[in-house]
Amino acid sequence: MSVLKSWTGGAIVLLALAGGLRAEVTVSQSNEPTSAIVPVDQGLLALLGQERSALGAVPAGRLTAITTAPVAARKEAKGDAAVTPIAYSEEWVDTQPVATGDAQFQCLAKALYFEARGEEVAGQAAVAEVILNRVDDPAFPGSICGVVQQSNGRGCQFSYVCDGRADRISEKATYDRVAKVARAMLDGAPRRLTEGATYFHTPAVRPTWSHRFTRTAQIGHHIFYRGLDSSAEIQLASN
Structure with missing residues (x-):
């Protein structure tokens, strides 16, 4: 379970970083293109692809159970009057x-x-x-x-x-x-x-x-x- 959380958290962080790097690459290419930045962006995309493949290998039912809070806990957390x-x-x-x-x-x-x-x-x-x-x-x-x-x-x-x-x-x-x-x-x-x-x-x-x-x-x-x-x-x- 902790591994999946790490994957999910890592994927979110990497997506944010990838977005930032893509923006940086666009600016750099329009002003002073370099060969050093583009491979880093490609490496991140490759890593994200591996993350997606790993998560895809987890059975859907198991992944849903891990990432979804129990019904009672969700209601209590929201202060639901039905509790x-x-x-x-x-x-x-x-x-x-x-x-x-x-x-x-x-x-x-x-x-x-x-x-x-x-x-x-x-x-x-x-x-x-x-x-x-x-x-x-x-x-x-x-x-x-x-x-x-x-x-x-x-x-x-x-x-x-x-x-x-x-x-x-x-x-x-x-x-x-x-x-x-x-x-x-x-x-x-x-x-x-x-x-x-x-x-x-x-x-x-x-x-x-x-x-x-x-x-x-x-x-x-x-x-x-x-x-x-x-x-x-x-x-x-x-x-």
Whole structure:
């Protein structure tokens, strides 16, 4: 990621320099042409061509993900009124309207119900952060339902999806409450709890990938990790 930033920053600086040199070359040629200035201009153009070729070799999806800020961060930075902060309390949940939404909302609400309904509000929001962070990461599926239903070499990324039991919502009142958290997160609530985590597990287990990834937080009964900055993290996590 730092290399691409260097390329992009370098390209901008070089473009500015190239523009200045072109102007200088025009003036010099009209007054006192020299052979020393023109090769420098040509060298810069050649270097810019190499920069363009290098950037062109990066997959479009990856380049977009690297150069685009997460939706929640963009809204927060602009002071967008759509950002809905979470107080991470039961009192906050009580003040929220009944949550509804499309299939993606339902996938997130169900994931919070089956993975985190026993957690405090902050723990539920933290799990939602992981799912939404994965959606934003090109190493994972690009939709909430795709992330939640994704399988790996040993089963499903989220155990409730393929544990052999029916995904029956037996606690309607609890589901309605976690759905409010899901709705707030989808509406752009800031993701500040897990520092960009894309994995979590309970303290009862210690998967091998936990040694490779960066631990970012422990909230309730879950420990959160930020994975590698490439698609290699999926392969590592399935080992």
